[in-house]
Amino acid sequence: MSSFISPRRTVLAVAATAIAATTLAGCSGSSGSTTADGKVEISFLTTNGDDAIATGNALIAAFQKANPDVTVTLNTRPGGTEGDNLVKTQLSTGEMDDVFFYNTGSLFQALNPDQTLANLADESWASEVTDNFKTVVSTDNGTYGAPLGTSMAGGIAYNTKVFADLGLSVPTDWSSLVADAEKIKAAGITPIEQTYGDTWTSQLFLLADFGNVLTQDKNWAEDFTANKAKFAQEPALAGFTHLQEAFDKGLFNADFASATAADGSAALATGKAAMYPMLSSAVLSNITQSNPDAVKDIGFFALPADKAANTTLTVWEPSAVYIPKTTEGAKLEAAKKFVAFVNxxxxxxxQNKNFVAGGPYTISSCSVPADAAPLVAEIQKYVDAGKSAPALEFLSPVKGPNLENIAISVGSGISSAQDGAAAYDEDVKKQAQQLGLAGW
Structure with a gap:
């Protein structure tokens, strides 16, 4: 896997969040109409993974029970680039389903939403979504998407029992994390787990640092997109610097080069490792499968910045449901009812019955179940305190294909932080030029 979007797509496939898919399982296309008995027919397009289909069918069944005058047909599409291209094609040809499930952030912006999507800003649920979510489904002219699923965070999953046994508190700045890690190492426990056997996981030191970057420079993503901000410069350089420092101080597990995400999650669950930079949904999914009794012992905190005041949790916002402008009349009203029902x-x-929450919901009308993993509540505290920010992939379309390999090089002591950051700045150039972005 590669690029900023890869961890998102990878983890959504393994975290049972009804988001990811890889192969074509059906055909889509607008099929809404009014039947002879007065029922309105609409269609809902989702991805073709088993979880997505199960969630879609369950939502439709519950919606139709509450709205017997509407019939909803489920259609599916592939995930990844193939799915992206299909969505764009159907929107441009006027063949999109009446409601469709798709990404938020930069991929949403690529749909040319002001021209292709129905503005839902005046719907009752729109005032209930978080500001961060609204940012990733809106333009200056409207709000176009409603969330489906929970958010997830990028940061440090930690074993709360290990921390308690060693008398450690959650670190709020980088030097405190290093000090804690040294104490953990002295106790014979791996301080920081790394799992380069699943190469995409190497990026978390860098991806999860973006909230800290944005707190220090609110225009960083915009400037990065315009080729005015660089990873080889502060504040973004810090992610690479911290990755190098953690390796140089011997804070990683001995098998970091070959361990997988499943291995790392198991080490964290059993207390062999104390901390694991990871996406909340990924570590929760793996531990739920391999060590379910340990879920209660796993906490989560933001990757610390150099200064505690800048420490901000990086959040991957959920995908959303949208309505194309081609949905009109009675179908539009039925589609809006369906979108409102989802939330x-x-x-x-x-939603709660069909997937495990890896983070908080992004709309106040939804709550995770009382028995949700404790780490969800820890993530929620950052959101409630205004100390969270969307991941870079939601704010910029610029992403290079080789970040994971560059991160492994820095995190293995092969390249310096400065050289790795400069290499990534060069890596993104070709992709930005292919997108035709100004300034590149």
Whole structure:
């Protein structure tokens, strides 16, 4: 896997969040109409993974029970680039389903939403979404998407029992994390787990640092997109610097080069490792499968910045449901009802029954179940305190294909932080030029 979007797509496939898919399982296309008995027919397009299909069918069944005058047909599409291209094609040809499930952030912006999507800013649920979510489904002219699924965070998953046994508190700045790690190492426990056997996981030191970058420079993503901000310069250089320092101080597991995400999650669950930079949904999914009794012992905190005041949790916002402008009349009203239902208490119950929450919901009408993993509550505290920010992939379309390999090089002591950051600045150039972005 590669680029800023890869961890998102990778983890959504393994975290049972009804988001990811890889192969074509059906055909889509607008099929809404009014039947002879007065029922309105609409269609809902989702991705073709088993979890996505199960969630889609469950939402439809509950919605139709509450709205017997509407019939909803489920259609599916592939994930990845193939799915992206299909969505763009159907929107441009006027063949999109009446409601469709798709990414937020930069991929949403690539849909030319002001021209292709129905503005949902005046819907009742729109005032209930978080500011961060609204940012990734809106333009200056409107709000176009409603969330489906929970958010997830990038940061440090930690074993709360290990921390308690050693008398450690959650670190809020980088020097405190290093000091804690030295104490953990002295106790014979791996301080920081790394799992380069699954190469995409190497990026978390860098991806999860973006909230800290944005807190220090609110225009950084915009400047990066315009080729005015660089990873080889502060504040973004810090992610590379911290990765190098952790390796240089011997804070990683001995098998970091070959360990997988499943291995790392198991080490964290059993207390062989104390901290693991990871996406919350990925570590939760792996531990739920391999060490379910240990879920209660796993906490989560933001990757610390050099200064505690700048420490900000990086959040991957959920994908969303949208309505194309080609959905009109009675179909439009039915489609809006369906979108609203997704984020109603009944719709949220359906979501909770069909996937494990890896983070908080991004709309106040939905709550994770009472038995949700404790790490979700820790993530929620950052959100409630205004100390969270969207990941870079939601704010910029610029992403290079070789970040994971560059991160492994820095995190293995092969390249310096400065050289790795400069290499990534060069890596993104070709992709930015292919997108035709100004300034490149």
């Amino acid at each position: 109603s208490p009944d719709g949220c119950d359906v």
